[in-house]
Amino acid sequence: MAGIPKSLWETYSAMANTQGGIILLGVENDGSVSGLKDIDSLKKSFWDTVNNRGKVSINLLNNNDVQKIEHANGIMLAIRIPRAIRYQGPIFIGQNPLIGTYRRNAEGDYQCTDQEVRRMLADSSEESSDSHILEFFTIEDLDYPSLQQYRQRLASHKPTHPWLSEDDMGLLSKIGGWRSCRSSNKQGLTVAGLLMFGKEEILREVLPQYNIDYREKLSDNPELRWTDRLTLDGTWAGNLFQFYIRVIQKLAADLKLPFQLDSVLFRKGETVVHVAIREALVNALIHADYRGQGGIVIEKHRDSFEFSNPGSLLISFDQLLLGNLSECRNKSLQNMFTMIGAAEKAGSGVDKIRMGWNSQHWRSPIIREQMKPDRILWKLPMMSLIPNESLVRLKKRFGKDFSKFNQMEIQALVTADIEEYVDNARMRQITNCHAADVTQLLQVLVSKNALIQKGRGRWTSYYLPFKSDSVHKPSDSVHKIMIHSLHKGEISDIQWNDLLSIAFPARQNKRLYPVEMEQIILKLCRNNWLTRKQLSALVDRNSDGLRSRYLTQMVSHSLLQLRYPDKPNRVDQAYKEASELRKS
Structure with missing residues (x-):
């Protein structure tokens, strides 16, 4: 060199x-x-x-x-x-x-x-992004009932607080919803004030990307997309305060744990699990980048909760896992929620979430950071750390060799079994082990042929080997890793073999022209709904890169259609050739 x-x-x-x-x-x-x-x-x-x-x-x-x-x-x-x-x-x-x-x-x-x-x-910037003064906007742009309900919450939580004697403008100024800037001689409503108490149409005017969405799916009926949903539809104020007081009730409604609400729907007699759910919800609201893509998305499933917000992490992943350190993107919003008891002191939120889940011996919360667009996902699974049904599947897969795995190795295999794959970051969330020790553990499992490695470096992921009686060559069976957990019933071994033949040029040539790759993707998706991970397995490309370089653009250009168009970032999102192309 x-x-x-x-x-x-x-x-x-x-x-x-x-x-x-x-x-x-x-x-x-x-x-x-x-x-x-x-x-x-x-x-x-x-x-x-x-x-x-x-x-x-x-x-x-x-x-x-x-x-x-x-x-x-x-x-x-x-x-x-x-x-x-x-x-x-x-x-x-x-x-x-x-x-x-x-x-x-x-x-x-x-x-x-x-x-x-x-x-x-x-x-x-050292100035919180939500403290920016909005010129030409006034208190008239706020939803008055929301501000009054907030005052009631504050009175219930802190009955003798001196700010309760302030008028509406004074209270807004105290909590960061109205601000005066001495250097510029400006004063006015802040971004935080509008987000917390604003009217929907004003919020959309100031923040065109603003969106808040609660989705509930508690039915096994595949035809029923959502059993309950709350989104911006003009029937309610659409601000963060109203979203919070509605959603926190829905999230806690079916928990089989003691929980009560007082006369103003304030938390009373909470368990650590309720605290964890509340912290996760507020965490998404106060850390979101409201100029980013996708908006706030909260989902409740029968066995998990998901909290997703636009924006990137402001601290390193290691610092996040250690807890007791917080860098909040919207400090005024954080203060507003803290004042009514909806948020804990800075730096304790992550600890509260993990403590709540550990108290039930559930699997550790999953934290994922996505780029292009920047988003953070927290998934809180309500299932045992090592579910019996997963152990049964693994014992059947490995036979007598299963008894040779130690407890940490079993945890890694269980994670790959129920979460589709395991990686270094996820194992550190579960075990609190050092990154180097986790890498060594996963590499040992690869050497034992218990896991298959995909990718390199920080983005390395590990999957259980695909078990099949098909006649495909071993080299091709590697490309079927994902199918056992992603719509396997929809694709037969014969169909999969045909798809492998279509994708063969992409697997053989890592430097295809973009036009060639797009043509291959279109052929693969001509008669099948294929997930991003299925496509990445077929063409032997990283799934995140495939989405950012091809799939997102092909959808925007109407070359592909989404199976779930109202939720582009859904984990099991699938793609198919656009119907207009098939007709032409």
Whole structure:
């Protein structure tokens, strides 16, 4: 290697703006060690560049982050890139963040769009995004009954609080719904005030992406999409306060645990499970990026709750798991909910959620961060940590060998069985083990042929091997990993073999032209509803990358249609060739 590769700086930006990582110089793409020459000169060149503010926006490293590693085939240079804290971002190369900012997903480094960069810049501001003053909007743009109900909640929770003596404008000012700025001599309604108490039509005017949606599915009837739903339809105020007081009742309605509401529907005699559900709901509302895509989506199923909001994590995944640390995107909203007892003190929400679920010995809450668009999902499954039905399936699959697995290995296999796959992040959520120990555990299971590995690095996922009596070759059976849990009944082995034949050019050639890949996807989806994971297995591509590069664009261009068009991010979302194309 003659010098520092130019792509290193794109990776530096991408890792710093995502979850951090390690760059190894002196290692080829196939993993072989080639070694470095004149490593001291290389290190000097690296430090000179990373400290040059004209080339890199900020140096996040200290001396211990750059280390020589000796190997039989040569010397490597390991560079550890930490995740930037929110106030440092975005990390960019060059002098213009709009063209020099990168992020990292399963497909590798990608250049951020203007919209992504501007949201990162907004998140880096010390001023909370919901404290912005809305010029030309007044208290008349608020839903008066919502403000009065909030006052009643405050009086019930803190009967002697001095703010109760304030008039409506005074109360709004105290809780952050109205603000005066001395430097600009402006005053007015804040974004938080409008979000909490505003009227639906005004909210849509100020925040075109604003949407809040509660969905309940408690029936086994596949023809019945939702048994209950609350969304913006003009029949209620549509603000966050009204959404909260309606949804919290629906979420807790069927829990077989002692729970009471007092005369103003305030929490009374809560269990730790009710606290966990309340925290998860408020967490989604106060951490959301209301200019992001998709809106707030809350779902209640017979065996789980899901809380999804637009925006990215403002702290690292490791910091999130440790708890007691919080970076809130909407601090005024957080204060408003705290004042009425709907939210705990900053940093304790995650601990409350996990404590509630642990008290019932349920599976640990699932936390997923998605990019393009940025979204956070919390899923709270109401099932045993190691369900008996899963143990039965695994014992049948592995036979006598099942007794050879230790408790941690069984937990990993159970997770892959009931959650479709397991990865490092998920096992850390369940076990609190160190990332390196989890990786070693999963690799041992791969070596025992108990799991199949897909992907590399931070985006590596592990699946149970597909069990089938089909006559397909072993090399093709790898591509059927997903089918046992995703609509297997809809695709026979013969149909799957036909689909593999259609997808063969994509599996053989990793550098297809986009037009060629689109044609293959259209042929695959001509007569079948196929999920993203089924398609990724057929064409041997990462599922997140397949969605961002092809599926989303093909839907927007009416080449593909969605099975569930009202919920684009549904886990079991499926795609089919658009009916208009089939008619032409």
